[in-house]
Amino acid sequence: MLASPVEPAIPVDAPANLFAQVRNRTCVLAAPLSAEDAMVQSMADASPAKWHLAHTTWFLERFVLAPRPGHVPFAPQWDRLLNSYYHSAGPMHARPQRGHLSRPSLDEVLAYRHAVDACVQARLDAGDLDDTARRNLLLALQHEQQHQELLLTDIKHAFWCNPLRPAYREDLPVPAPAEAPPLQWIGVEETLAWIGAPAWPGADGFAYDNESPRHRVVVPAHALASRPVSNAEYRAFVEDGGYRQPLLWLSDGWATVQAEGWTRPLYWDEDLEHAHTLGGHRRLDPAAPVCHLAHYEADAYARWAGARLPTESEWEHAAQGVAGAGNFADDGVLEPVAAPAGAAGAPVQLFGDVWEWTSSAYGAYPGYRPWTGGIGEYNGKFMVGQWVLRGGSCATARGHARASYRNFFPPAARWQFAGVRLARDC
Amino acid sequence: MLASPVEPAIPVDAPANLFAQVRNRTCVLAAPLSAEDAMVQSMADASPAKWHLAHTTWFLERFVLAPRPGHVPFAPQWDRLLNSYYHSAGPMHARPQRGHLSRPSLDEVLAYRHAVDACVQARLDAGDLDDTARRNLLLALQHEQQHQELLLTDIKHAFWCNPLRPAYREDLPVPAPAEAPPLQWIGVEETLAWIGAPAWPGADGFAYDNESPRHRVVVPAHALASRPVSNAEYRAFVEDGGYRQPLLWLSDGWATVQAEGWTRPLYWDEDLEHAHTLGGHRRLDPAAPVCHLAHYEADAYARWAGARLPTESEWEHAAQGVAGAGNFADDGVLEPVAAPAGAAGAPVQLFGDVWEWTSSAYGAYPGYRPWTGGIGEYNGKFMVGQWVLRGGSCATARGHARASYRNFFPPAARWQFAGVRLARDC
Amino acid sequence: MLASPVEPAIPVDAPANLFAQVRNRTCVLAAPLSAEDAMVQSMADASPAKWHLAHTTWFLERFVLAPRPGHVPFAPQWDRLLNSYYHSAGPMHARPQRGHLSRPSLDEVLAYRHAVDACVQARLDAGDLDDTARRNLLLALQHEQQHQELLLTDIKHAFWCNPLRPAYREDLPVPAPAEAPPLQWIGVEETLAWIGAPAWPGADGFAYDNESPRHRVVVPAHALASRPVSNAEYRAFVEDGGYRQPLLWLSDGWATVQAEGWTRPLYWDEDLEHAHTLGGHRRLDPAAPVCHLAHYEADAYARWAGARLPTESEWEHAAQGVAGAGNFADDGVLEPVAAPAGAAGAPVQLFGDVWEWTSSAYGAYPGYRPWTGGIGEYNGKFMVGQWVLRGGSCATARGHARASYRNFFPPAARWQFAGVRLARDC
């Protein structure tokens, strides 16, 4: 094999440092929600906030505490309810019925969180976690960050389904009007590039198993857009009849447009000037990246624009070495904002604001090995029918984003903060 | 027309006497539920308890207060959410999505109830309700009683869908073991009978429009069972392979058995000895009437037993003049109990315990007139595809039952307290 | 029981006289169809013409020949394919997949017909059919007549689904323009009437088991329209926005209108002036009875017109003693024609032209007994979820119609020649 210049690119804190911070953050995110709000499951793809709070705790208990000698399960009767999709961990409640669970109550779930957290903290303080437990603890925190983002996207959808259109938080800041810098094309020569992350654990930095192994790919000559597509640009596509022209769409995309009656992005008003946000009903910022697109819509827009979606290799190659600056959940805006001006020839907004759909189907890297044990079900079994998104969004925890990170969703999914950056051949 | 011996058979209290009592009873029924419990909609046919609390209040405001001069609506933004099916009252939220509504909160709904109740009471006290308003108030209270029963059947289903199988109330009494009296056949000669209730308002007693006009029917010679079928008797049908024998079933019933995988009544355990109840998981009482049957199941059982379902005319003819004794919601048992011994040749348990499926499709009586105004949508538009049940159940308010009362549900519905009394030709 | 003045009202030919005539008629009806035409199943409710040809033969063999000693089945491997819904006769091919059966071929099916017919004829000639066989032979011929009508309605639908819109027969006559007589209301006093037919066999005239026993009913005072609703009258309903006004519809009907996008009768063009017929695409005759309505549409029209549908008792009471004149399949028109002028106070067009939807759910008459043996599945198991139609249509064999005949279809079915005659209370 050709030599791989492994450099531990992604330094991480040890679990102990992150633990209280990450676990507490979930509760902070859920704090604006009443027990009733935390019950809503507005579609099968989404989950109630209460379930996110409980499932992440179950995951922590199951994979960190349960293997420890002498651990007495806190709530074994909840196993079936809180198991998401781990066949090796026993039976599971049907996903579309998570919203029917009034019990356990939110209070009981929060008490469960506190009990498990106290137990983990005590073991951390006592140095009573072996290598596997510490590995799984770090994994559990990454897992928790994923559910933090889902909690936000799921409640955004839930409130949109209520004709009263409540705001998640009335006090979210409204970004000041800004101009987006002109879209520039950044040329890239054909090259052999290293993609992916060294297998963790082993490497210094955390990475999911699906990001490994680090491997070489041919990145073809191409040009990448300097920033994501803006609301104003996408609106021109809508006004040009983009949703009525089958030749712009993938075949499955067009079938979905017709079956679902899509005429504009999810959450946009019919006037194409306002939208539902976590901060309530608002005027769309024309300069901000367009958001809540399906892969199908991102792809159709690109075709209309005479461009295409980037591959995940192209994206990652561009993102390597770029500082992970951007608008993340930590910034408390929870909506994408207009791209900043960047250096000439350098892409901006790769990280944060909106996940960027790629043209790459989610699949195994060459030499991919799922983790061993129950967590082997974490990623690998979804490697069919999903498409890769890159970069993180305004609802992602900043520490969760990295150049090699592979998010994935089915091509019809719209409720994530997903936008589009163009690429083209040259 | 032949002369009709109208006698106002059903004396009623004036609305003022009933008002506080009925409205308060709904809150009492909802009291054991947390805000989360009151959110659950476990299937499209059911509604959340919170919605029942709110919709009944909306009905009261809409049809009693809103027509009064000067009335300022309490919460017009909720109209869409709380309108069940009244096209004349504006648009309505899709029924299967009532469980997605975290807002208004339970507290807001209870405050709404108190505000509307205070307003109605003030008008009652001031004598400020005209005939139509008083008519609609009485109707609203009957409507409220229907939703009280639905609140109970819906929460029973909701808790059954939660693998934790919570009890609605842990403190419900468990009836003492009893024997059911032997099933006897009570012969009835062919006769011309009066059926139905005089049109209300006009007559003294309240009746829904679908119970009128009073009219003559030919009741054929037949025999009616002295009591409903018991759990023990139905269990013999199950054990005899009743659910595997297509010749016992109506064609649509057999299709449903196969599509839904029915093998026993809803809520029964696989051992045929235990069941889910509002009081939690319990041993089945062999002597109590079998319950939670679909029309299809009631019909198949009857065929297996060499009998048939009674028509609604046969049932009503038998029930006329029978005292409305029986096990009702007011008794606080909330499960059917074994039939009492009755007088020789007299049926027992016609009222209360379990609704009794008839072979009669729900349709208009000759000369039927829907009420005028918005309440004209109350009953008439459901006169296709539904089958009549008679008598009331252990979840019905005692004052709500009467000989002429026509309850109706689709033939596949199982979540009501519905059982079966046999009839046969002779 | 009150004495029943049984009079054998419906004289029938002996089976021998009818046999060749009825069996041959089916082949005549199928003659305009190619083997490919005879394969089409354009929806699950319909069957291919080839299947009708084969199934009726299977029915004949199964219930007439098979019980005879020494009978060797002609094609036992086809049993599964040709059994429609007789669980007592073994397994059956899924109904929606009848159109997938290229084998047996049309030629094989016709050969099967000839073989079975020859065998029956030989036994008839030899006097070698016992009472049961002769009973079942007569039943098989009635059964065949039902399938003759279905063959026509199914091929009409099949050709409508083909964008080429072929005609079943190019040579069908186009009725001369005519005026419909003015619609008059015929008053009927309240009366105790005899309804139904004496149980067959036993009585002289054939009747299905569902027409018996003859029994008394109270027919209320009412008025019946002198003729069915015409195309011109129904068109006024459409033009008045009938399909956009929920208050005119039964709840299930309105749900169907919205789900299916109904805006006019099946087969009508958007211009409301032309329609698809068995004779090809034609101008609608304004004076002819409107046709191809669902029960829901008939009911909505009646409500719009300030009237209602008649009950089946009202209809049968009016039809008793009326000569069965009318436009039947035997007349070779295969479309409804304008009503003739009638005597004052006498209804016209009760028989033939269009089946008339009633408000009566299809159910058992008091004392109903299904036939014994396999043919007991013929009618009784459909006594839920279907509505009764009366009178016969332009696609019905004349000899098949009678005053007591009960046709039945689900309330959303539109592909039969079904129209509407109004009634109203008085």
Next chain:
Amino acid sequence: MLASPVEPAIPVDAPANLFAQVRNRTCVLAAPLSAEDAMVQSMADASPAKWHLAHTTWFLERFVLAPRPGHVPFAPQWDRLLNSYYHSAGPMHARPQRGHLSRPSLDEVLAYRHAVDACVQARLDAGDLDDTARRNLLLALQHEQQHQELLLTDIKHAFWCNPLRPAYREDLPVPAPAEAPPLQWIGVEETLAWIGAPAWPGADGFAYDNESPRHRVVVPAHALASRPVSNAEYRAFVEDGGYRQPLLWLSDGWATVQAEGWTRPLYWDEDLEHAHTLGGHRRLDPAAPVCHLAHYEADAYARWAGARLPTESEWEHAAQGVAGAGNFADDGVLEPVAAPAGAAGAPVQLFGDVWEWTSSAYGAYPGYRPWTGGIGEYNGKFMVGQWVLRGGSCATARGHARASYRNFFPPAARWQFAGVRLARDC
């Protein structure tokens, strides 16, 4: 860009030589079918044989003849029926309803074929086809070959859906029993490989647009199985409970197994020893490649075997330079046969017998350009949700297979002759 060593690897005949041969071959394949057989559409994914015959002719007329000056369309009223999915060519009949089309008849379709063929031949003879027409003619013949294979797989499915289980041809040879050579692992070093075909037209050899451009990829170090998995090997997986073990399956695959009740390959009998074939019901050849697998099944088998599916790059790299020997439709066997012994270290059966599922989602090669004009809809719009198969099958025309050929189907599709060759990392 790095220099591309383009070698026209795939010599093709000029269109004129192929024309009569390919067009005639379709008729030969359809010859064993009656007009009724040629009507059957047993599932939405399949099409009737008659439709294949007609659509390929429409394609030829549309893209070769129609653009020629003075061409008068043969049957413009069929355009809607015969257009498969070309939005630029006008509206199209719903795919699942192709089986409802008795008209045009098979005879009319064959006459249409002859008329169009004569017209094309005349223009070929007259040298009256410009470059675009000749390009489209060659494309139309490739297109026809694809439909030849679909005609076989669709009729195989159609006959399997008929309980009579007819054979497509009773006279197909049954291969003599043979042993499959032991499965060997052929190691491949990591390498930079050229993949794909030069863009056609331009290059000498025909290739679809989706095979181009030729480009470099990193092929990782791996081992490839010397032959496809055999029936005997797959049967061991079934007998080991493979269809009951969720951990072996992709998540979507397991959901499909449960929803569809899969327990073995399509067409296998429950005894795992017999199967439905185009030659009728037969004993499975244990040595022949397993066939009619979904991608999900191929993937699950590979996981059970401790291996994985190859990528399409790995497969193509192995196939380059290998003679295209194998069992093709031209050989008239129409079932896979046991692999021949091969040279040590050389894979066998890469071509013919069974398509081999890869782990590669079907997507655009870097620099992909869809063809211009209407044929641009041919391939590109399906580049989502489909997985790549390689190599051709026993139902493929020999001249249609090549190393760069990319077949694609959804991962749940089973009715193609699709099998599995293992790969593994090393």
